[in-house]
Amino acid sequence: MAEEGRVYELEGLEEQLHTLLSRYSGDELGADGGPFCSDFCKLVEEFASRWQVPLPQLRILEIALCYFARASIFCTSNCDHVLHTLSSLALSVFELLLFFDQKDFHQEPLKHFAVTFQECYVALAKHENVHLLQVERLVRGGGPWANPALQAILSEFSLPQNEVDGCIGSELPVFFELRVRYLLSCKRTSEAVALAQCCARHPTAGQHSFFLQVYLTWLYKTSQHDRLVKEVADLSGKDAVHLICSLECEEKDELLLGLSTAFLLQQLRRGDMYYLCELVFVWTKLHSRLKTSKQALLKESHQLMLSATNVNSLFPFIRAILQEVGEDGVQFCVELCANALDSCLPCDVLTKSLIYKTIAGLLPNDLEVCRACALLVFFLERTVESYKVVYLLYMHPDQEYHVEHSPIGNHVRFETLQILKKDLYFDPEFWNLIALRTNCLKLMSEKVVSAALEEIMDDKWISNYFAKEPTLRSRASACQRGSKNALQGKKRHSKEDTDTTGKRLKVGSGKTGLNVDYAVKKKGSRALKEASSGPLRRSLWQLDRIQESGEHRRTTRLSEKNPPKRRIRRPKWLLEDSGTLEENNIPLRMKNMKSINHLS
Incomplete structure (x- = not known):
């Protein structure tokens, strides 16, 4: 019955x-073989499925090849549709021939198939299809395993390496890929891995990533991690990412993770930044x-x-x-940065x-840390913006x-x-x-200082600086709430809220693309009030309102015992920072600190 059904199917085809x-x-x-080739392929696929x-599928392809040889007489030799269809037929025939040994080609029905195939090839030779040519040689030579x-x-x-390379280079890589896939489907893993390893090391076939995928997958599954x-x-890094993505639909995530870890480890050891961001992302x-x-x-x-x-x-x-851990990863990231600064690895000025x-940016609410970082950036860049x-x-x-x-432990912060x-260079x-201004200006070049001296010494730039960029949100509002410990004055003339001010830095040089907020949050709504009993911890300066002759005197922690012998001009921003302007009775609000220059 099966034989009768097959004959009926072939007659219908x-x-x-x-x-x-x-x-x-x-x-x-002759004008356009596209419609015919499309209908032809659909018909053959329907019967073959x-x-x-x-064996029945091979017989279907044999008949299809004969009819296509008749039709191709009218097609031009360089028709893309015809070449594509011929490649599909040739590779389909090759896949089926993999099921047969060399001895089967000397017996029926393969003996008859070989004769028919040679006749069709003569009619189709004018198209010079490389896949069809390769299959014809294999059929004539006794099959794909001969x-x-x-x-x-x-x-x-x-075997001598030249013989191995000669064998691998004698065919297109796709034919060896089909052999490896067939061996894997038949659970002949050792043979498949041996062939894949040789192909992966071949200069031409090795460019086909499939062979390396098979070989590395086998190494991982057999626990040969070294x-x-x-x-x-x-x-x-690019090849590693491509290889992992190619295996995504075929292998489990555990295996993909093991491979990506191995790739990542080697790339870190080499110090190679090429595609490192993508590889870390995949990992x-x-x-x-x-x-x-x-x-x-x-x-x-x-x-x-x-x-x-x-x-x-x-x-x-x-x-x-x-991205993956969130706030719980801030301490780890700070430790990474600190360890990098403390290591002996080469680090250029830009990277530092x-x-x-x-x-x-990781600790935007820690004023002491941000001050130290800002000074260090200024020491490296010596620019007007970093000085500001x-x-x-x-x-x-x-x-x-x-x-x-x-977000970090006390010991991590201290270290x-x-x-x-x-x-x-100095601790202010x-x-x-x-x-502070004097010592910073000393470190700047004469050219930079001379060009911007008037701007730097004029206090108007500060109010302009605040008005250029909207206030940035704080990532850790809890720290900001903890900093709202204002001092209550004996006589309160006015109460002013100060908005959050910040700096934003886009950290990225093309290599990392990292975006972080380089922000320092000012005091909360009552952080900048008029000074009273007891100075703030480690304050650089403060204002004491003295009701003598209607004058104000500015004092520092060092000058409280030794008042200055001459008056110092009261800059507008200094009076604003005191929290009140008694003389002018003008309400104040400091807003919108300018963004730090973006590095890219």
Whole structure:
């Protein structure tokens, strides 16, 4: 019954192919073979899908090839539709021939098929299709498994490298890919891996990533991790990302994560930043799919970063950790930055500046940290903009540090400050703003100072600076609430709220693309009130309102015991910062600090 059904199917196929061929005239086929090729492929696929065994399908392809050879007489030799259809037919025939041994080609029905195929090839030779030519050679040579060198490779016999390369280079990579896929489907894993390994190391076939995927997957599944790491040593980040994405639909996430970890480890050891951001992104997303705990993710990130030889590699990890872990990852990111600054790894000026700004962006409500970072950035850049940031930060009275509201532990903060302060050219802790200005200007070049001296010495730039950019939101409002510890004065003439002020930095040099807020939050609604009993902790300066002769006197912590012998002009911004203007009775509100210059 099965044989009768097959004969009936074949007769039906021949009738429909004959009808299809008679529907198109020679002129139509010569002008555009697209419609005929499309209808032809649909018809062949429909009949071939009715069978799940190779021999009937091979017979269907044999008949289809004969009818297509008749139609191709009217088609031009360079017709793309014809070439595409011929490639599909040739590769389909090759896939079916993989099911047969060399001895089967000397027996029926393959013996008859070989004769028919040769006849069709003669009629189709004018199209010069490389896939059809390759299959014709294999059919004439006894099938896809007849090559002695190929048999030696599958048996893992030792062969001279030139013979291996000659065998792999004698065919297009797609034919070896179909062989490997067939061997894997038949559970002949050792043969498939042996062939895939040879192809992966071939200069031409090795450009086809499929072979490396098979080989590396086998290494991981057989727990040969040391060998796996060695094999991916020279793989670029782009190839690694492409390989993992290609395996996404075929393998489990656990295997993909293992491969991405091996790729990431080697790239960190090389100090290669090429496609590192994308590789870290893929790595973290795989952890997210597998629902890895935050602690485990941070621990593995720490282990990977121990192998890093390029300081810039911390930026992709910071971005990924903040995206996946959120606030719980801030302390880890701060530690990464501190360790990078304290390490012996090469670090250029731009990268070091980015690290300082990143730390300030991670801790926007810690005024002491942000002041240190701003000074360090100024020491490196020596620009007017970086000077203004320092000056504005030191304008604000000191704020109490509340460890319970901080995203990092007290020990991490202390160690980070120690690392930051060791690079300071000077520590302005007990200086007034005039001394800070003087020492900063000394570090700037004469050209920069001369060009901007009038602007710097004119206090109007401060009010203009506040009005240029809207206030930025704080990432940690709890820290801001903790800083609203205002001092109550004996006589309150006015009460003014001060808006949050900040700096924003886009940290990115093309390598990292990291965006962080370089923000320092001012006191809350009552943070800048008139001074009263007891100075703020570590305050650089304060205002004491003295009701003598209607005059105001500015004092610093150092000048309280030794008042100045000459009067100092009262700048407008200084009076504004006192919280009240008694003489003018003008309500004040400091707004909108200017954004720090974007680095890209």
